[in-house]
Amino acid sequence: MALTARQKWIAYLELMVSIIIWGASFVATKIILRETTPAMVIWMRFGMGVVFLGIAMGLRKQWKLPPWRSAFYFAFTGFLGITFHQWLQSTALQTTEAATSAWIVSTSPIFMALFGWVLLREKFKLTMLLGLVLATIGLIGVVSKGDWEQFALGKFGSWGDFLMLVSAVNWAVFSGLSKPGLQKYPPTQMIFLVMAWGWLFTGLLLILPHGWRPLVNISWQGWSSLVFLGIFCSGLAYLFWYDGLQAVPIVQVGAFLYFEPLVTVAIAALVLREKITWVSILGGGLILYGVWLVNRNEPSNESFTKTEDEAHI
Numbered sequence: 514m515a516l517t518a519r520q521k522w523i524a525y526l527e528l529m530v531s532i533i534i535w536g537a538s539f540v541a542t543k544i545i546l547r548e549t550t551p552a553m554v555i556w557m558r559f560g561m562g563v564v565f566l567g568i569a570m571g572l573r574k575q576w577k578l579p580p581w582r583s584a585f586y587f588a589f590t591g592f593l594g595i596t597f598h599q600w601l602q603s604t605a606l607q608t609t610e611a612a613t614s615a616w617i618v619s620t621s622p623i624f625m626a627l628f629g630w631v632l633l634r635e636k637f638k639l640t641m642l643l644g645l646v647l648a649t650i651g652l653i654g655v656v657s658k659g660d661w662e663q664f665a666l667g668k669f670g671s672w673g674d675f676l677m678l679v680s681a682v683n684w685a686v687f688s689g690l691s692k693p694g695l696q697k698y699p700p701t702q703m704i705f706l707v708m709a710w711g712w713l714f715t716g717l718l719l720i721l722p723h724g725w726r727p728l729v730n731i732s733w734q735g736w737s738s739l740v741f742l743g744i745f746c747s748g749l750a751y752l753f754w755y756d757g758l759q760a761v762p763i764v765q766v767g768a769f770l771y772f773e774p775l776v777t778v779a780i781a782a783l784v785l786r787e788k789i790t791w792v793s794i795l796g797g798g799l800i801l802y803g804v805w806l807v808n809r810n811e812p813s814n815e816s817f818t819k820t821e822d823e824a825h826i
Contacts (some may be wrong), residue, residue, distance in 0.1 A: 524760040528769045534750040536776025539611035540784050541738040543602060548735040550726050551603035552718035554742070557728070559595060559712040561743025562751065566705040569752055575702040586694065587706040588714075593712020594687035600718060601680040609673030612787050615654045615777030616797045618805065621770055621805040623648055624685035626807045627690070644806025651799025652678075654719035688766065691758060700755035708751065768808050771801050783802055 545554050570576060579587075606614060623645055656670040694703050719725045731739075758766050774797055781787040 520760065525804030528757035528761065528766060529772070531750040531754040531757070532773045532793040533665075533776050534745050536773045537613065537743060537780050538746040538750075539602075539606065539614050539777045540780045541741050542606050543611050543781075543785060544733050545731075545738040545742070546603065546606060549728060550716070550723055550729050551600065551607065552721060552723075553598075553726050553728065554603055555599045556712070556715045556719060557739055557779060558747045559599070559708060562742070562747025563705070563709050563712050564810070565744055566634070566701065566708060566752060569748075570701045570705050572820065573699070573701045576701045577702075579698060579706070584659045588710045590687065590690050590694065591707040591710030591712075593683060593690065595708055596714040596718070598680055598683050599711075599715070600689060601676045601683065605673035605676035605680065608671045609674060609677060610787050611781040611785060612774070612778045612789070612793060613655055614672065614677045615774035615781075616793070616800055617652065618681050618684070619770055619774045619797075619800055620648055620652060620678070620682045621688075622768060622804050623807050624682045627689060628685050628689050640809070641807045644803040644808075646803070648668070648800045648803025651796040651801075651803060653797065654796030658790070658792055673748050678802040688758065695755065695759040700759045704751050704755040705724060721822050735757055765808075770803075770806060774800075 534567070602618075626641060656674045691703070691707070692765065698706075757769075778787075778789060778793070778797070782789050
């Protein structure tokens with residue numbers, strides 16, 4: 514049955530809160546990475562997230578687990594959306610700025626649209642191509658920091674910038690893979706299982722060189738960042754994101770990612786003292802405008818639908 518206006522606005526609000534929290538996550542990750550390894554950050558934060566979502570699943574009375582034949586789906590989705598995605602971003606943030614990372618990740622809706630065009634045979638119009646070109650120019654400007662001479666020589670950006678771009682593509686794939694599952698399972702149960710599998714896989718990162726490091730002599734800023742990443746970023750934000758993803762068409766969900774870099778830039782400037790340059794503003798503006806062009810002709814609110822099984826928005 515169709516969603517009511519109130520349910521639509523709740524979904525919008527949950528998506529926006531998720532984006533604000535995730536916008537701050539880049540800064541929190543930069544802070545804790547000064548004191549421990551990416552593997553420890555990922556393992557600890559998603560361990561907290563699994564506990565939070567387990568409690569939420571109990572409160573929503575969604576403890577009934579799906580059949581075992583669906584285990585591969587949850588395991589693969591968890592590996593992509595949790596283990597691989599967070600390894601990419603945590604590793605990238607060792608060599609790239611938080612604000613730059615957020616601008617790169619904001620291109621994810623474009624990859625969502627390309628995903629729909631290639632695999633779902635959705636239309637890709639001329640305005641969408643223009644948006645893709647403008648976003649690419651903006652991305653080059655942000656990553657190169659305006660050094661066009663270095664760009665011409667093919668020497669711009671860092672390894673972290675590249676990994677962050679891969680994470681943007683990966684998030685589009687993850688969101689696309691999550692959509693079918695949300696037609697069958699309540700969002701809390703869905704993200705709990707995805708995160709639980711992802712957290713199990715993150716344990717394998719600890720055996721890698723420089724993976725495990727005892728959490729001793731961590732400052733209060735480090736612990737505050739880790740708890741924020743675990744409870745809010747890996748718990749509440751993922752819960753709200755899946756609520757919204759269940760209710761809202763995937764490309765409209767992607768449109769909410771426009772706001773994430775704005776949050777990150779502001780917080781990074783205040784907390785990390787990262788500079789806000791004209792190149793970053795202009796390049797970021799081109800990215801957002803390009804993303805808007807790609808997504809502006811997508812389905813309207815009338816396309817919101819919901820099955821009787823999707824009863825936990």
